Amino acid sequence: MKITFLVPSAYGMRGDVRAVLNLAGELAGRHEVEVVSVRRTRETPFFSIDRRVALRWLVDSRPGVPHLLPRGQVRTEVALWRMLRGLSADVLVTARPSLSVQSARYAPRHVVRIAREWGRPTVPGPVRRFYPRLDAVVASTESGRDEWAGLLDDDLSVHAIPDSLPAVPWPRSRMDNRIVSAGGRLVPGKAYDRLVRAFGIVADKRPDWRLRLYGSGPEERRLRALVRDLDLHNHVYFMGTTPDLPGEFAKASIVAVPSQHEVLGMAVIEALSCGVPIVGFEGARGPGQFLRPGLDSVLVAEGEGDVESYAGALLSLVDDERRRMSLAAGALETASGYAAPAIAARWQELMYGLRSRD
Structure with missing residues (x-):
């Protein structure tokens, strides 16, 4: 079976x-x-790609590259x-609604x-208008599946399959560093300003702990200013982007x-x-969709006093090594459910099932 994944850019972080790259590799x-x-926005992709996966691009958007069409x-x-x-493919998987609309409009009908x-x-x-021409929608969470199913009114089959981990040995934390980490794009929706304020409370009580922020984005300047205003420059570190x-x-x-x-x-x-416990917030669309609170994570109820509550949850783990270790073991158990072979098998079953309908 030939499978094509269509993404806006395979070169970004x-x-x-x-x-997508994890699934494609498996x-x-x-x-x-x-x-x-x-x-194509840079010379090489930010993340490594399995050598068995072919990569091609449609438009070279690197600075200085000339084009016929202005x-x-x-x-x-x-x-x-x-x-x-x-x-020329058996299955086309599109990774953005704008691309999925174009797939529905123009991809050959024999392609799933x-x-x-x-x-x-x-x-x-x-x-x-256009999604009913597709064969299926796959959301990454159960709540996402419900939202898409409600929008499409049974015009299309909607499934929930989570993302997969890469099919490589997973690094494992020794749980002996006094470090709290967070990673992702530094954008308003990620609420890193709330984390910085909460960690200010943690650092005041436990000054030997550090916060590392991985990523970049439009919020970085404002976050750096917040760290400066709260006098946390010896406690909060901006680590930049990383492919690992x-x-x-x-x-x-x-x-x-x-x-x-x-x-x-x-x-x-x-x-x-990595066997590291999570501290997050409760909510229908929060990280609890991927977690088992009390077994691999601590989740804070939404509401007033979010910063103080979040700081309290962090301190509850900072001060309880035995609990951290217990949650770390649970984290590894939860992660096994996202192993690449298991997730890829679900995708493969779906693809074969959709093809057999033709």
């Missing part, structure tokens, strides 16, 4: 890119797999249309077309997920694979 052991990147959007749309119309979704439906008009976030999480003893609406859970899953 995003959790959804990481998830499926490549039994199928012909390619990743098509609509845009307008970027027109150039991209033409390249995408040509790729879809001439696609699947929309891979991580977030809420943001373009309901085009989705309602699990390796960095393995240096920590706690991983913090301060967002109350965490949809994409790759950072959560990768932390679990």
